[in-house]
Amino acid sequence: MKVNDLSVLIGGEAGAGITRSGYLFAKACVRGGLYAFGVNDYQSLIRGGHNFYVARIDDEEVYSQIDYIDLLVALNAETVSLHRGELVPSGGIIYDEDDLTLSPETLKREDLKFYPVPMKKIVMEELKEQPIMRNTVALGAAVALVDYDLTLLEGVLKDTFKEEVAESNIRAARMGHEYVKKNFQDNFEYRLKRTETADKRRLFLTGNEALGLGAVKAGCKFYAAYPMTPLTGLLHFMAANDREYNMIVIQPEGEIAAINMVAGAAFAGIRAMTGTSGGGFCLMSEGLGMIGMTENPVVIVVGQRSGPSTGLPTYSSQGDLRFVIHASHGEFPKVVIAPGDVEECFYETIRAFNWAEKYQLPVIILTDKCLVESHMSVDPFDANRVKVERGTLLTGQYNGEEEYRRHKITETGVSPRAVPSTRGAIVRTNADEHDEYGYTSEDPEITTKMMDKRMRKLTCLAKELKERGIERTKFYGPEEAEATIIAWGSTKGPIREAMKLLKQEGVEVNYLQVLYLLPFPTSVVEEILNKAKKTIVVENNKTSQLSGLIREHTLRDVDYKILKYDGRPFNPIYLSERIKEVL
């Protein structure tokens, strides 16, 4: 009997509400004090095709999906044919004989347990509801099979849907539950139980939601974005909350408009953000350069997906690191932060606004599909951990003796920032090279001074990060280890899971997560390279862009690179095997 350690996959056609169903199941688990990680996999289409959601449930913290499936909830025949190979010995399948008939012989798996539930019949004949309600019957059946608390699922349904819809769903879940309890002997070897921490409430949310929460908390008042997977969820989150938090959320004619609108809003003095994926960011790069040139505080979220070009629109990648760091022509300072989990999405978004305003530059939050669309359970965020810092912002009245200069040259490179409508100050900025007043200038001396001024801000920011002990990297695992993994972004989850697995086998590895890619934490990385017995860079791209950055900043090579660029995340067992290969 395996208690509180379950990997369940719910699969079906696109449009059948697969992600929602998986999410509801996992959320019911989180409410029972369990930890959950949920990842969705879908194709770039609206109906048909194959969608699935994998929820991994455990009573210990879980950071990613796992390589195998214990319970398959098949809402169509294809789910079984595609995923039967991932089922563990003695795993189970909940399915509908209306879709397919299964037997150990046809599947060539004697070990599997079959749980046919007449989902369609229950919905159409007994409940007289829409076919989509099958999902909820299946959820009730799954809860019964693992002997979990049905009231927790009912609670989630109640809080998710409008009253009438919730009631229908609860009825459907109960029917599925009852059917399993009545028809199947208690022979499934997996159980989920409420834990003692059930009263301690945890969040279960996606990276997109965490980014949105961070932006709201940071006082973002303007979000302009064009829909693009995987960042569309952030647009939806912001739009749903604009009235409550006095924000303007606008979907303009495209990404070029979005970045320019955000530039205008930030120039006028509010916290403004945009979000997109690689393709949209290509369109934004001209605007990004203007933001750098005009020293405008803007936050841009990039959610990577597989490229080049349209690539795999709904799958993940870390292929845009170099692109984002170098985006736009010319040289100007910017900050690139790559959160690795939902907590970092939240806190780093607040910080991003702070750096943007204090240093008057663009800050890019670099994420990917795996991070922004996967659900993760986490303790409630501390809304007061990161305070709002706006830097030298002048509003109301400018009382300086001399005429106000928006681009005044200072020691730190940061000019006191007035916004239009500040009395006594005329605020002028310019995408052309300009003098301190913002007037166009092609003078060689001014050009040099202005470039130096702008670039100085990055040095000062790096200094502040260091002095205040703001983590630009994070370190996990024992000090002494057989090897050190260096990675960035969403690989964090699978890496931490792989470390757990390796530890169980007596293999100790540690891991340096690079959170700030720009300004690059050179000294920390150098120190790690000096200490490590072996270094392994793990990345979801072809050319190991992080290794290149390390080489650039430290003149050192890493020892090994583990790379994967098929659009799918690393699975922990696979990753631990690859790590062992190089040890």
Add this chain to the structure above:
Amino acid sequence: MNVITLKDLNTPEKNTWCPGCGNFGILSAFKNALVELGVEREQVVIVSGIGCHGKMVNHVNVNGFHGLHGRVLPLATGIKLANQDLTVIGFAGDADCYDEGWDHFAHAIRRNIDITLIVHDNMILGLTTGQTTATSQEGFKTKSTPFGSITPALNPVAHSLVSHGTFVARGFAGDPKHLQSLIVEAIKHRGFSFIDVFQPCITFNYLNTFQWFRQRIYRLEEAKHDYTDRQKALEKSFEWGDRIPVGIFYREERPTYRDGLPHVKGTPLTKLPLEGLDIVPLLEEMM
């Protein structure tokens, strides 16, 4: 309120437009319009794109953002949405607005953001030394179309009318007094105001010269045009050739984009506090 004078609007910047350029007429009409309106300099923001017109930001002493080619409207839109108390005026060139930035033009009109757009329409790319633009006449020979442009010109006025424009006008840089009156009305108009300004490029446009325009243009108000009638305005917008109308083609009051956002109607966003925002209700939903 301090009354501003033309002198207050001067900047120390040396003007680099060709002597006799149509831009001078627009600059003078605009400054006079600001004086006539009695605006506070700190409450005015001008935005310009790339091209000869872009230097407007250097020559009017109000808040200014000299942005990118084609992107004047989204930039101006962001500024106005952030602080509705500001008077925001965008300047663009014909290539800037009707070529590179046409999509923004189309959408800004239908959004009816409360800003003013003044297009310096010289029907040629001046700053890049003479190539065809969206409003160049068919057959027009330039360095990039040495055998003559083979595409008909766009009609920005007609386009604006069919895209729900609420203030559609055309002016002439050679008649700054009349242009000033149009700019005053445009700024006063609550909604998206658009003025296409014939601005002869004396260096590169050998066809559409001051004289060419003077021979053809007539004022709509003198022709007793009813600017509340969109159909009639549309008919007028297609007049080209021997007689070309200037003046207000069409004008109506319609809710602005911001009127559709009741939650941000009052205080400008720039004045809202950032601290102490309670996100607990949002966190609750995720538990």
